[in-house]
Amino acid sequence: MSLETLASSPAISVAAAFPKRQIHHLREVSDNTAALRCTSCLLRDFCLPSGLSAQDTELLSTLIAARRTVRRGHALYHGGDPFENIYTVRAGSFKTQLFNPEGREQITGFQISGELLGLDGITGGQHDCDAVALEDSQVCVIPFKHLEQLSFDMPTIQHMVHRLLGAEISRERKLLMVLGNMCAEERVASFILDFSARLTARGYSSSEFNLRVTREEIGNYLGMKMETVSRIFSRFQDAGYIAMRQRLIRIVDLDGLRAVLEPARLSA
Amino acid sequence: MSLETLASSPAISVAAAFPKRQIHHLREVSDNTAALRCTSCLLRDFCLPSGLSAQDTELLSTLIAARRTVRRGHALYHGGDPFENIYTVRAGSFKTQLFNPEGREQITGFQISGELLGLDGITGGQHDCDAVALEDSQVCVIPFKHLEQLSFDMPTIQHMVHRLLGAEISRERKLLMVLGNMCAEERVASFILDFSARLTARGYSSSEFNLRVTREEIGNYLGMKMETVSRIFSRFQDAGYIAMRQRLIRIVDLDGLRAVLEPARLSA
DNA sequence: CGCACGATTGACGGAGCTCAAGCCGCGTGG
DNA sequence: CCACGCGGCTTGAGCTCCGTCAATCGTGCG
Numbered sequence: 093m094s095l096e097t098l099a100s101s102p103a104i105s106v107a108a109a110f111p112k113r114q115i116h117h118l119r120e121v122s123d124n125t126a127a128l129r130c131t132s133c134l135l136r137d138f139c140l141p142s143g144l145s146a147q148d149t150e151l152l153s154t155l156i157a158a159r160r161t162v163r164r165g166h167a168l169y170h171g172g173d174p175f176e177n178i179y180t181v182r183a184g185s186f187k188t189q190l191f192n193p194e195g196r197e198q199i200t201g202f203q204i205s206g207e208l209l210g211l212d213g214i215t216g217g218q219h220d221c222d223a224v225a226l227e228d229s230q231v232c233v234i235p236f237k238h239l240e241q242l243s244f245d246m247p248t249i250q251h252m253v254h255r256l257l258g259a260e261i262s263r264e265r266k267l268l269m270v271l272g273n274m275c276a277e278e279r280v281a282s283f284i285l286d287f288s289a290r291l292t293a294r295g296y297s298s299s300e301f302n303l304r305v306t307r308e309e310i311g312n313y314l315g316m317k318m319e320t321v322s323r324i325f326s327r328f329q330d331a332g333y334i335a336m337r338q339r340l341i342r343i344v345d346l347d348g349l350r351a352v353l354e355p356a357r358l359s360a
Numbered sequence: 361m362s363l364e365t366l367a368s369s370p371a372i373s374v375a376a377a378f379p380k381r382q383i384h385h386l387r388e389v390s391d392n393t394a395a396l397r398c399t400s401c402l403l404r405d406f407c408l409p410s411g412l413s414a415q416d417t418e419l420l421s422t423l424i425a426a427r428r429t430v431r432r433g434h435a436l437y438h439g440g441d442p443f444e445n446i447y448t449v450r451a452g453s454f455k456t457q458l459f460n461p462e463g464r465e466q467i468t469g470f471q472i473s474g475e476l477l478g479l480d481g482i483t484g485g486q487h488d489c490d491a492v493a494l495e496d497s498q499v500c501v502i503p504f505k506h507l508e509q510l511s512f513d514m515p516t517i518q519h520m521v522h523r524l525l526g527a528e529i530s531r532e533r534k535l536l537m538v539l540g541n542m543c544a545e546e547r548v549a550s551f552i553l554d555f556s557a558r559l560t561a562r563g564y565s566s567s568e569f570n571l572r573v574t575r576e577e578i579g580n581y582l583g584m585k586m587e588t589v590s591r592i593f594s595r596f597q598d599a600g601y602i603a604m605r606q607r608l609i610r611i612v613d614l615d616g617l618r619a620v621l622e623p624a625r626l627s628a
Numbered sequence: 629c630g631c632a633c634g635a636t637t638g639a640c641g642g643a644g645c646t647c648a649a650g651c652c653g654c655g656t657g658g
Numbered sequence: 659c660c661a662c663g664c665g666g667c668t669t670g671a672g673c674t675c676c677g678t679c680a681a682t683c684g685t686g687c688g
Contacts, residue, residue, distance in 0.1 A: 190533055194621060198537045212533070215526025220533070240522075244512055254508075257525040258483030264532040265458055265480070265488070269466045271539035272583035276676070307635065315540035317677055322636055338635080338685080353462060544644065575667065588644055590668055606653080606667085 128232070129153040138206035138294040139180050140234075140252070148248050155242065158233045162186075162225040168209060170222050175213035177233045181205050184229020185304055188212070189312075190221045199313040201263065202226070202287075202305060206294050210236075211260050226304045271315045274353075279314040280324045281352035284334065288343060300342040396500070397421040406474035406562040407448050408502075408520070416516050423510065426501045430454075430493040436477060438490050443481035445501045449473050452497020453572055456480070457580075458489045467581040469531065470494070470555075470573060474562050478504075479528050494572045539583045542621075547582040548592045549620035552602065556611060568610040 130141045130153045141149040159182060162168050168179060171191065186203045200221060203209055209231065213219035243250035266286075270279055292298035303310070307318045307325075314321070328334045333348040334341055343349065398409045398421045409417040427450060430436050436447060439459065454471045468489060471477055477499065481487035511518035534554075538547055560566035571578070575586045575593075582589070596602045601616040602609055611617065 190537060192534075192537050192541075196537065196541045198533075198540045200533055200536055212526070212529060214522045215530060220530060240515075240518065243518070244515070247508075247512070250508065250511070250518075254482045254521075254525070257522070257529070258480070261480060261525070261528055261532065262483060262488060264529065264536060265466075265468055266460075267536060268468055268532060268539065269458060269460050269464065271536065272466045272580070273460075273464045306633095312540070318635080319637085319678085320676060322634095323676090326636070574665095585645060586666090587646085587668080591644090594668070 128156045128159065130156070133182070135180075135182065135206045135294075140208070140256075144248065144252065148246070151242065151246065152249070155234050155238045156232045157235050157238075159230055160233055161228070161230045164225050164227045164229075166225055168223040168225065168231060169219050171218075171220050173213075173219045175210070175216070175218050175236065177235050178208060178210040178239070179223075179231040179233055181207050181209065182230045182232050185226045186223050186229060187226055187305065187309060187313075188221045188223050197312060199309055200267070202313070204290060204294065207290075208256060208260075211257060214257070276314075276316050276320050277324055277327070278353055279316065280310075280321060280328070281333075281349050283310065283314055284341065284343065285349060285353075298343070299346075300340070303339045303341055305339070396424045396427065398424070401450070403448075403450065403474045403562075408476070408524075412516065412520065416514070419510065419514065420517070423502050423506045424500045425503050425506075427498055428501055429496070429498050432493050432495045432497075434493055436491040436493065436499060437487050439486075439488050441481075441487045443478070443484070443486050443504065445503050446476060446478040446507070447491075447499040447501055449475050449477065450498045450500050453494045454491050454497060455494055455573065455577060455581075456489045456491050465580060467577055468535070470581070472558060472562065475558075476524060476528075479525060482525070544582075544584050544588050545592055545595070546621055547584065548578075548589060548596070549601075549617050551578065551582055552596075552609065552611065553617060553621075566611070567614075568608070571607045571609055573607070 130136050130139070130149050131146070133139070136142075136149065141152055144152065157177070160168070160179075162184075168186065181203050183205060185205070186209060187199050188201045188203065188209070190198045190200050192198070203223075209223050210219065212221050214236070239249070239253065243253055270282055274282065287301065287303070288298045291301050305313075307321045311318045311321045325334070325336060328349070329336060331345075331348065333343070333345045333352075335344055336342065398404050398407070398417050399414070401407070404410075404417065409420060412420065425445070428436070428447075430452075436454065449471050451473060453473070454477060455467050456469045456471065456477070458466045458468050460466070471491075477491050478487065480489050482504070507517070507521065511521055538550055542550065555569065555571070556566045559569050573581075575589045579586045579589045593602070593604060596617070597604060599613075599616065601611070601613045601620075603612055604610065
């Protein structure tokens, strides 16, 4: 199936013609310039331009060097790759994973449409994690050099960059809170609620969605084992909080899920 | 009496007035404007100026609005406070702690001399965690607005800001890895090693140092209970990896500690 | 169709939590 | 000067949650 159900412009059908194998490291095929404009993108309100004036959005558009398609399971970039671009997810979804010196893996996040990729690596000049597509996906490519240059003249752009970096810090902090303080049930509940909230913020249904990740990946992300994740999903289903078939999940009792996170559920 | 006596008293002969060893419990220093210069600060190579040219360092110095003393147990800022400044730790140490909606606490980091505080809050315009002094401490105050303004003209300064934000992201990622993947022994080992490495990087002894935090705080930071932390310290001591008296810790067998983090310690 | 991978479920064991008692080091006041 | 109390640390005993191992099932793909 085409990735492009979301894409607006007819010119986009170019993307469908992408060669099947090794999109991986392909030199960019540019779509026609008009199609790269944020103003005509359906995601404009949920993506970088959100909050920017029409004028600034236009300017931001000029930065988008290309779009790039990444096949399921392939990496948009690897840890160690030189840092050149940041990316916004235009269609599909990704995971970012980190490997420590001893070879352990930690998934640090899942990114959906309108969210940002590649900010790691601003520091060291190279990415420090892998970004892997969870399904056939497409990103907008923004050369960071250009963005920096633009931000010299444009305070609003500079603010945006700071905001983005700060947002990344906050996001990881929330995850720290989850990993440091919560038991397995609470972790899974907060994972579902977080996912749902982000989908809502991007105009998707908040009550029914496709997780697109294996139980193993969820487990890795949440610091627990696949089997435990599975058991808790089953438990939530039995409790009537959710309904699920494979990776499709429907939230049935939102308050029930939220209650899992309530503090002391103990008697007075 | 105000804590600010330090920041505004008559000139003393600057850095020379710093007794080498007790930087930790300093109270005696007073600074006039001249003294606010990074170039004359003993920490210059371990702090923000690290990596900057003499010229840029000079420029950076002009940003330092004041120094501020914070008493042990007091907060430099609270979550919710408007974001105005970032801070570098000039003497002493801090912890940053986060509270989630349900009232749970998570310590997200410990900061020592030369390290940075306050970057949270760039996004939302207000700090999202508390920064609390672990001992009587002193910070340099850098108004973020000024820093942003300066960075319009100075690419190197802008780079520095990005580098700092990126470093914060990396730091939190390392912690994610610890919380998501490691068992209690490994967490404590990596905590000790991390502390030691940071002290080394700042010119302190790497083998003997004062943790300055309670077992409870270490536990909170590492996602485990005080009792477990204590047990593991004892175990490490019995194993001859460390020697400790209260919060003073000495690394006896560095390789032993490192080996705790080795991957599969299983037979071939 | 059959294979392979992912998901589910069960049985069991152990790492870490809970509860509790006792200890140490330090400050305070008699 | 010591007695006392308090906060933080240590250590033990028991329990629980979650990890481990393993068998089975379901589903999508070649």
